[in-house]
Amino acid sequence: MSGDCVKERTNTFTWENMKVERILTEEETRKLETIDVFTTTIEPKLANKFLKFIQNHIPKINDLEHVKRVRRSQTDDGNVNKGIELRVVLCPVDHISKEELIKSLESFDPAIIQHIQDNLAIYPVPKHSPYTMSQFNEWKSIWPISYKRPTTQDEELTGNDLEYIKKYMEIAENEARLAQESNNRKIGAVIVNPQDSKVAAIKGDMTHSLQHPLKHAIMNCIEAIAKDTAESYKTISSTSPNDSLHHKRKLDESGITSDAISAAEGGYLCQDMDVFTNSQPCVM
Amino acid sequence: MSTQEETQLTLPIDIKNDPEYNTHIKFMKEALNMAEEAYQEDEVPVGCVFVHNGEILCRGRNKTNETKNGTTHAELVAIDTILTNENISQRKYTPDVFKNSDLYVTVEPCIMCASALRQIGLEGVGRPDGRSPPVPITVGGYCHDEAIYMLRKFYVKENVNAPNPKKKANRILKTNDLVLEDSQD
Ligand SMILES: [Zn+2]
Numbered sequence: 001m002s003g004d005c006v007k008e009r010t011n012t013f014t015w016e017n018m019k020v021e022r023i024l025t026e027e028e029t030r031k032l033e034t035i036d037v038f039t040t041t042i043e044p045k046l047a048n049k050f051l052k053f054i055q056n057h058i059p060k061i062n063d064l065e066h067v068k069r070v071r072r073s074q075t076d077d078g079n080v081n082k083g084i085e086l087r088v089v090l091c092p093v094d095h096i097s098k099e100e101l102i103k104s105l106e107s108f109d110p111a112i113i114q115h116i117q118d119n120l121a122i123y124p125v126p127k128h129s130p131y132t133m134s135q136f137n138e139w140k141s142i143w144p145i146s147y148k149r150p151t152t153q154d155e156e157l158t159g160n161d162l163e164y165i166k167k168y169m170e171i172a173e174n175e176a177r178l179a180q181e182s183n184n185r186k187i188g189a190v191i192v193n194p195q196d197s198k199v200a201a202i203k204g205d206m207t208h209s210l211q212h213p214l215k216h217a218i219m220n221c222i223e224a225i226a227k228d229t230a231e232s233y234k235t236i237s238s239t240s241p242n243d244s245l246h247h248k249r250k251l252d253e254s255g256i257t258s259d260a261i262s263a264a265e266g267g268y269l270c271q272d273m274d275v276f277t278n279s280q281p282c283v284m
Numbered sequence: 285m286s287t288q289e290e291t292q293l294t295l296p297i298d299i300k301n302d303p304e305y306n307t308h309i310k311f312m313k314e315a316l317n318m319a320e321e322a323y324q325e326d327e328v329p330v331g332c333v334f335v336h337n338g339e340i341l342c343r344g345r346n347k348t349n350e351t352k353n354g355t356t357h358a359e360l361v362a363i364d365t366i367l368t369n370e371n372i373s374q375r376k377y378t379p380d381v382f383k384n385s386d387l388y389v390t391v392e393p394c395i396m397c398a399s400a401l402r403q404i405g406l407e408g409v410g411r412p413d414g415r416s417p418p419v420p421i422t423v424g425g426y427c428h429d430e431a432i433y434m435l436r437k438f439y440v441k442e443n444v445n446a447p448n449p450k451k452k453a454n455r456i457l458k459t460n461d462l463v464l465e466d467s468q469d
Contacts, residue, residue, distance in 0.1 A: 212367040213379050213403050219355060226353030233352065269354045283399035 020165055022157055027131035027150075032139050034124035035064070038090040038101055039071075041119040046112070047086050053108045054088070059095045066129035068144040089143075093122055168192055168276040171202060176278045179204030179217070189217035189277040191225060191270060200273060201225045218281055225270055305426075311335055311388040312427040318345040318358065319390045319434045325350065329438045332358040332389035334366075334382065341377075341385055342366050358389060359397040363404060382406055390431045429462040 042050045051069065061067070067089060075085045090101060098120070106113055125143040130136035136147040157165075168190045175188025187205040192198065203220035207213055275281075302308065311333055318331025322345040331345040344362025348354050366377050383405040387393075393401060440455040 210367070210369055211372050211375070211379065212364075212369075213405075214360065214363065214367075214400050222355055223353060226351050226356075229352040230350075269348075269352060282403075284396050284403065 020157060020162060030128060030131065030135065033127040034142065035127040036093045036122050037125050038093055039087050039121055039123045040090060040116045041085055041087050044084060044086055050088065050108065054090060057104050057107070058091050061091055064125070066145045067125045068146060071144050089125065164197070165276070172276045172278050175202050175204040175217070179206070182209050184208045187217045187277065187279045189221050189275060191221045192274045192276065194272070194274050214284065216282065216284070218275060218277060222270060308426045314340060314343065315388040315390050316427060316430055316434060318343050322346045323434065323438055329434045330358045330389070330391050332362055332387060334362055334385045334387055336381055336385040341381065355396065357394065357397050359387065359393055360400060363400070379404055390434060429464055433459065433462055433464060
């Protein structure tokens with residue numbers, strides 16, 4: 001890993017040969033994981049009463065809100081319940097021992113305890129709430145689950161997103177070329193505040209020009225933003241509160257209007273900002 | 285040293301019998317002094333020194349609040365004092381100086397700093413189990429309890445610079461499980 005954290009891109013960048021793909025999150029790419037739970041069957045006419053009972057007598061199931069409590073399935077052994085079987089999730093096997101579970105069910109109805117015990121079985125159910133529709137469709141085959149489309153889920157990239165990405169990727173690429181002209185590595189980075197699409201910093205690699213192996217483009221951007229932010233903190237503390245902070249924009253050396261004040265107001269360090277760079281960032 | 289118990293259990297050598305024990309303690313105390321300085325400035329109290337040819341090359345301590353830069357950890361701050369941006373041609377050392385230096389730091393370096401240390405060429409110390417070390421510094425345990433004490437005393441006070449400062453009035457600084465050489469306040 002030492003020293004070679006960034007590989008030089010061999011092909012020249014053109015927007016036309018570039019395909020923008022959204023990198024899927026861990027939740028979106030997650031494969032089915034299961035957790036074992038105790039289940040039992042219950043006669044449909046007792047189902048409501050039983051569900052109320054277990055709510056009060058069995059440890060609550062945390063993090064399994066997506067798992068439906070009851071699975072309804074057709075049985076073909078022609079039993080008295082018109083071929084309908086209701087299987088109920090009791091609780092995860094690691095929460096309680098089988099003996100404890102049976103004991104806590106005893107007070108429900110002594111008459112059916114035998115039935116419950118005979119039908120007690122361990123079933124795997126999806127451990128995580130499905131994040132995408134295809135996860136939902138796949139996972140529900142092992143046990144019924146519910147699906148709520150996450151409100152924060154990223155949609156496909158739209159034309160506007162592509163324009164946004166294209167604009168700043170080109171700036172990053174241009175900065176990379178400038179870095180290379182000064183014998184640095186051909187890497188550039190732009191940090192943008194997506195709230196107002198304002199550029200917070202544009203910097204290239206400076207490992208050669210500063211004779212400093214850690215002056216990577218992104219680190220340089222972070223440093224520049226920090227300097228602006230620290231300065232604007234000083235400005236804020238030295239001006240009267242009546243002054244409008246928004247009039248204190250300044251120009252940085254690259255001639256880009258940087259709104260350091262909004263960065264300072266905007267919260268904690270570079271939180272929620274977007275980075276554009278032409279080379280995959282190193283571990284640092 | 286962030287997982288203290290683990291460090292204690294997996295110490296590669298009997299540190300009291302290490303012929304360089306006194307040297308290590310001397311430099312660890314210097315690193316702890318830097319951490320103390322950070323503590324006094326309401327920074328997360330992490331300090332370090334780089335040692336070159338038996339002498340302190342540079343010192344650093346966490347400055348993330350002061351600089352508004354989340355990357356100004358002790359290690360990077362110390363490196364920057366040698367590789368300053370001004371008067372590059374008049375620098376006393378080239379970046380290669382770190383290839384023959386040792387680092388003493390009060391907490392195990394984070395992944396960013398670990399990567400930085402590799403990139404400046406700090407040599408790794410092999411672990412006795414033969415696995416490659418996660419960071420170039422693997423000998424731990426010197427001033428172990430003092431280092432823990434430093435972090436504990438920080439975490440019982442309110443961090444006014446945290447995004448959501450927590451009230452910690454009822455937290456107690458626990459020391460009875462630590463062996464501290466000097467009585468500290
Ligand atoms: Zn660090």
